[in-house]
Amino acid sequence: MKTTTLFLSALLLAVPLAIVTTADDDYEKREMYQKYQPMNNTSGRLDDDTKAEDRYKREKSNRCGAYGNRSMRALQKHEALFRNECGSCHMAYQPEFLPKRSWKKMMATLEDHFKTDATMDPEDHKKIEAFLIANASDSGTPNSRREAYREISRSIPPGSTPLSISKTYKFKKEHREIPIRLIRQKEVKSIANCAACHRKAEQGYYGERDLIIPNYGRWDD
Amino acid sequence: MMKWISFIIIFRFYSLTAQAAPVDEYLRQLASEAKQDDPSFSSFDAMRGEKIFTSTHVGKRGKRVSCTSCHGKNLQVDGENIFTGKRIAPLSPKANPKRLSKIKNMKKWLRRNFKDVYNRDGTAREKGDVLLYIMNK
Numbered sequence: 326m327k328t329t330t331l332f333l334s335a336l337l338l339a340v341p342l343a344i345v346t347t348a349d350d351d352y353e354k355r356e357m358y359q360k361y362q363p364m365n366n367t368s369g370r371l372d373d374d375t376k377a378e379d380r381y382k383r384e385k386s387n388r389c390g391a392y393g394n395r396s397m398r399a400l401q402k403h404e405a406l407f408r409n410e411c412g413s414c415h416m417a418y419q420p421e422f423l424p425k426r427s428w429k430k431m432m433a434t435l436e437d438h439f440k441t442d443a444t445m446d447p448e449d450h451k452k453i454e455a456f457l458i459a460n461a462s463d464s465g466t467p468n469s470r471r472e473a474y475r476e477i478s479r480s481i482p483p484g485s486t487p488l489s490i491s492k493t494y495k496f497k498k499e500h501r502e503i504p505i506r507l508i509r510q511k512e513v514k515s516i517a518n519c520a521a522c523h524r525k526a527e528q529g530y531y532g533e534r535d536l537i538i539p540n541y542g543r544w545d546d
Numbered sequence: 547m548m549k550w551i552s553f554i555i556i557f558r559f560y561s562l563t564a565q566a567a568p569v570d571e572y573l574r575q576l577a578s579e580a581k582q583d584d585p586s587f588s589s590f591d592a593m594r595g596e597k598i599f600t601s602t603h604v605g606k607r608g609k610r611v612s613c614t615s616c617h618g619k620n621l622q623v624d625g626e627n628i629f630t631g632k633r634i635a636p637l638s639p640k641a642n643p644k645r646l647s648k649i650k651n652m653k654k655w656l657r658r659n660f661k662d663v664y665n666r667d668g669t670a671r672e673k674g675d676v677l678l679y680i681m682n683k
Contacts, residue, residue, distance in 0.1 A: 416632070445654060515629070
């Protein structure tokens with residue numbers, strides 16, 4: 326009798342708790358699930374991006390290994406939070422593009438974030454800042470993503486603290502030939518809308534293979 | 547021992563049933579704030595909320611905008627951020643059950659978006675009115 330009641334009460338305790346936790350972590354789990362799905366490869370062959378993706382994942386798990394399992398989970402959770410918070414109004418730009426000082430300034434000026442209020446809960450603020458700084462262009466060990474964005478991050482002079490990737494020298498140079506009408510058109514709106522043309526920008530790939538400008542087509546240099 | 551266990555069971559059931567929807571809980575908080583601001587406050591009004599949501603104002607960017615500029619007039623379909631082009635999931639909880647499901651998120655977006663559209667903080671009454679409007683759309 327006693328054991329049955331104990332068991333019952335344990336069950337009753339556990340069930341509502343489980344409901345609450347799943348509801349809370351729902352988006353985080355989904356994000357992670359999406360993130361670690363292999364990318365769609367329509368051509369059926371292993372292209373450069375897929376190789377690059379594999380390499381980046383390997384490096385990421387190596388890096389996490391150095392931190393231990395607990396910090397790895399924490400870091401991944403922060404990534405989900407970063408994608409959810411920053412990605413609700415614009416693409417969640419890869420932190421590897423800009424140096425630590427840029428991300429610090431960004432997080433200190435969220436009240437006027439590109440003329441929008443982007444303030445957040447202090448706890449989330451701390452976590453996102455930690456995530457951005459840990460993944461900035463000038464922190465951590467070199468990896469393929471930092472390597473891929475190196476030309477942009479290295480074109481930032483030591484004395485400047487850009488808040489826009491699009492204000493860097495290399496970015497401007499790469500985009501200077503694109504007619505303004507193609508940028509201002511309603512399908513794109515602004516040069517900051519990477520994913521409008523770079524179809525794999527969200528996943529971190531900006532190669533010409535996946536570059537299609539709306540109402541224009543492929544862009545060849 | 548048995549007393550203790552039944553206490554736990556009752557408590558769990560109580561906390562389950564007493565878990566009011568977060569939006570109702572937040573509306574209660576806002577109502578008591580509104581009453582502090584103005585003792586003659588009686589209740590929130592979705593009609594006032596509609597006006598708050600659809601009227602245009604010079605916002606933080608110095609441009610005339612309304613909430614509908616990005617969220618659209620039909621809250622059951624997607625909106626689009628007019629500045630970045632990013633898709634915005636439907637605001638109506640009828641079309642998107644995640645909406646108004648967390649007090650933290652309601653506070654965050656009301657704080658940000660009143661600044662964006664009105665270039666000032668919203669009052670407790672305004673926030674309650676507009677929440678009531680969104681709930682029923």
